[in-house]
Each structure stands twice: as C-alpha cells, then as structure tokens.
Amino acid sequence: MVWLGGGGRQGAPEGRARCRATVELLTPVVKAFSTDMGVEVASLGIQVHGGMGYIEETGAAQHYRDSRIAPIYEGTNGIQASDLLRRKLMRDEGGAARALIAEMAALDEPLSRANHADLAAIRNALGLGVAALRRATDWIIETHGRDPDLAAAGASPYLALFGTVAGGWQLARAGLAAVAGGDDGSGRIIAARFYADQELSRAEAMARIVTDGGTSVMALSEDAF
Secondary structure, three states, rough: OOOOOOOOOOOHHHHHHHHHHHHHHHHHHHHHHHHHHHHHEEEEEEEEHHHHHHOOOOOOEEEEHHOOOOOOOOOOHHHHHHHHHHHHHHHOOHHHHHHHEEEEEEOHHHHHHOOOOOHOOOOOOOOHHHHHHHHHHHHHHHHHHHHHHHHHHHHHHHHHHHHHHHHHHHHHHHHHHHOOOOOOOOOHHHHHHHHHHHHHHHHHHHHHHHOHHHHHHHHHHHHHH
C-alpha cells in the first residue's frame, strides 16, 4: 500500500494519527490476504505443471510447502480476521475504515476523466467493489452492536473482501498513472484490467457472504463441533 492518509500534513499530529490508524487497520489485511494469495498462486503453479508439479523435479511442490506456513505464522489468518473486525474496525466505530473507503471512492473522478476503454472497465469494477466493501462495513458495525457473534461470523470473508478491493484500488491507481504518463500499452494497465475482470468482480458476492452468511455459520451449537 502506498496511501499514507490524506487530510492534513503527514508531519502534523492529526496527519500522523490518521496514518497510524490506517497502518494498524491494514496490517491484518496485508498479512492475511497476501499469504492466502501466496498459497493459491503456489497451488496453481503445481496445477500448471500437472503431474510433474507434484513431484520434486520442478520445485513447484517445494514452493507450495514453503508458502503454506505463511498463513499460520505471526497469527493465523483466522486470528487476523478477528483482529481486523473486533479490534481495528470496532475500536473507532469504523472511522479509519470509512476514511480509507472514501479515499478509494475518490479515485472514481480521475478515472472518469481518463477517456480510456480499459480504465472505464476498471472504474466500473472498482466502483462496485468499493460499494460492496462500504455495505459490508456498515453491516458489520451495525450488527456488532446487537449481535457480536453474528458479526464475527463474517470476519474472514470481510478481510478477503477488504484485501480484494484494496488491491483493485492500487492497481487502478497504477493504471491511471501509466495512462497519464503516456504509457498506454503498459503492463500496469493490463494487470489492472485483468484483476478488475477476474478478482475485483467477486467483491459483491463476497459482501453477500459477510452480510447473509452468518446465520448458517451460527446455526450449529458448540456441541456439534
């Protein structure tokens, strides 16, 4: 992440406080989302190699074994999701999260002025993703006040949603910078468009898991586990 927080000079107390709140909010997101993605990529590497990927000759299996520990080290990713929801999101009633979501939404205006087909598609996907993240965030904050366990049931999909949208936002910024710099055929634009089409488009479904999926999670009693 390159965002350091707007609204005030970074050297001023309020600027430093906002930067610190953003870093603390994103720490569990970066740890969990990145390591989960690393496992997925390493697993795909084995799949690409076929049967050869499953044996030691290619080294793909070793990459998978090495990556698999990362979601466990330094706090399992389930714990990271719980930390994001219970400590980072709720301690200020979503203030830091909503400020960051507003920063993501602010990219819509420069994207709308870019007059570029790929950036238009990226803008649409990012807009839907940001809206989904905002909706899920509002739901968690409201629900946590009356049923903390129901809200917590959506912690892991909420973290995945947050990471997915934040990644799309950063890639959109990179694509916009490439176009502004005259690099219209840049790999940054291709990467941002691919991510928007293949990953960011999942955000709305992920938000529905957060808001609608908790009831079935909580349906079984503890004795059933």
